[in-house]
Amino acid sequence: DQQVKQNSPSLSVQEGRISILNCDYTNSMFDYFLWYKKYPAEGPTFLISISSIKDKNEDGRFTVFLNKSAKHLSLHIVPSQPGDSAVYFCAAIGFYGGSQGNLIFGKGTKLSVKP
Amino acid sequence: EADIYQTPRYLVIGTGKKITLECSQTMGHDKMYWYQQDPGMELHLIHYSYGVNSTEKGDLSSESTVSRIRTEHFPLTLESARPSHTSQYLCASRWSTEAFFGQGTRLTVV
Numbered sequence: 001d002q003q004v005k006q007n008s009p010s011l012s013v014q015e016g017r018i019s020i021l022n023c024d025y026t027n028s029m030f031d032y033f034l035w036y037k038k039y040p041a042e043g044p045t046f047l048i049s050i051s052s053i054k055d056k057n058e059d060g061r062f063t064v065f066l067n068k069s070a071k072h073l074s075l076h077i078v079p080s081q082p083g084d085s086a087v088y089f090c091a092a093i094g095f096y097g098g099s100q101g102n103l104i105f106g107k108g109t110k111l112s113v114k115p
Numbered sequence: 116e117a118d119i120y121q122t123p124r125y126l127v128i129g130t131g132k133k134i135t136l137e138c139s140q141t142m143g144h145d146k147m148y149w150y151q152q153d154p155g156m157e158l159h160l161i162h163y164s165y166g167v168n169s170t171e172k173g174d175l176s177s178e179s180t181v182s183r184i185r186t187e188h189f190p191l192t193l194e195s196a197r198p199s200h201t202s203q204y205l206c207a208s209r210w211s212t213e214a215f216f217g218q219g220t221r222l223t224v225v
Contacts, residue, residue, distance in 0.1 A: 002157075009155065032212045043121075043205050043216030044158070089158065093212060100146065100165055102173070103207075103214050105158040 003027050004092050006106035014114055019077040021109050023090030026071065030092040034103070035064060035075045038087045047088075048075070080113045087111070118142055121206050121217035128196050128224055136191045136220045138206030146209040147189040151175060151202050158205060164189060196224045 005024045013019045023033070031052050036044035050057040050064045050073065057064050063076045077084055090106040119140040128134055140147065145166045150158040150173075160173030164183040178200070179193050189208075193200055201224050207214040 004157075034213055036216075041124075041203075041219065041221060043207075043219045046213045046215065049213060102148070102160055102163060103209075104160075105150075107155065107157040 001026075002106070004090055004104050004106040006090050006109050008109050009107070010110040010112070012112045012114065013080050015082055016079045019075075019080045019084065019111055019113065021075040021077075021088050021090075021111065023073050023075075023106055024071055025073075025092055027092070027094065028068075028071065029096040030094045031096070031101070032093050033064070033066060033073050034091045034093070035062075036089045036091060036105075037084075038089060038108070044089055077111075080111075082113050082115050085111055085113050119206065119208055119215050119217045121204075121220050123220060124218060125221045126223070128222070130195075130197055130224055132196050134193050134196055134222070136204055136206075136222070138189045138191070138217055139187050140189075140208040140215070140217075141187060142208060142210070142215070143186060144208035144210045144215075145186065146214075147183065148207040148209070148214065149173070149179075149181060149189070149191050150205040150207065151177065152205060153202050162191065196222075198224045200224050 034049040035047040038044040066073045087108040089108045091103045093101045095101045122137045149162040159175035161177040162181040206217045
């Protein structure tokens with residue numbers, strides 16, 4: 001049973017426009033949510049995170065929004081650039097019950113930004 | 116920039132061979148992880164360690180084994196490689212929230 005879901009396997013946007021990547025989760029006990037970017041044959045690189053007590057976090061062109069009641073988060077990239085073309089993974093981590101926490105990943109969304 | 120290294124980057128090996136994938140980090144992180152990822156799929160946690168002499172199996176069953184004799188080193192071993200082990204293996208370490216990943220090892224078993 002997937003706890004972190006990315007239901008769109010791919011997304012194509014025009015350069016300069018907004019990219020919106022979505023992620024849903026089922027476990028209300030998660031404490032943090034993270035977004036990673038991955039190029040083929042490379043390891044994922046950390047992009048941005050958000051605590052479960054916040055609803056928005058911004059870092060340059062990247063903004064993550066969290067809707068706890070809907071168990072939904074989204075990553076907005078504005079403006080999108082061709083170099084943003086990669087697979088984006090949503091991840092979640094929880095420290096409930098004294099756990100030291102492990103990151104749980106979604107299946108990823110492949111973003112293509114066309115010039 | 117994260118200092119976590121995996122070797123080799125690419126490996127093609129015959130069925131039945133024993134292999135060890137190396138992972139080292141210089142950040143002094145206690146927590147280290149091995150993930151397995153196939154194209155279009157999520158990263159599956161196969162092993163993790165919260166410190167020296169501590170290792171646990173992850174959510175995805177794996178025939179591999181790991182050891183954690185030193186904080187900085189977390190190697191993964193396959194005693195007898197099979198074509199079903201063909202995948203990308205990603206090592207990561209973590210201090211607080213975010214994990215830092217190595218560049219991965221693309222393993223092909225023929």
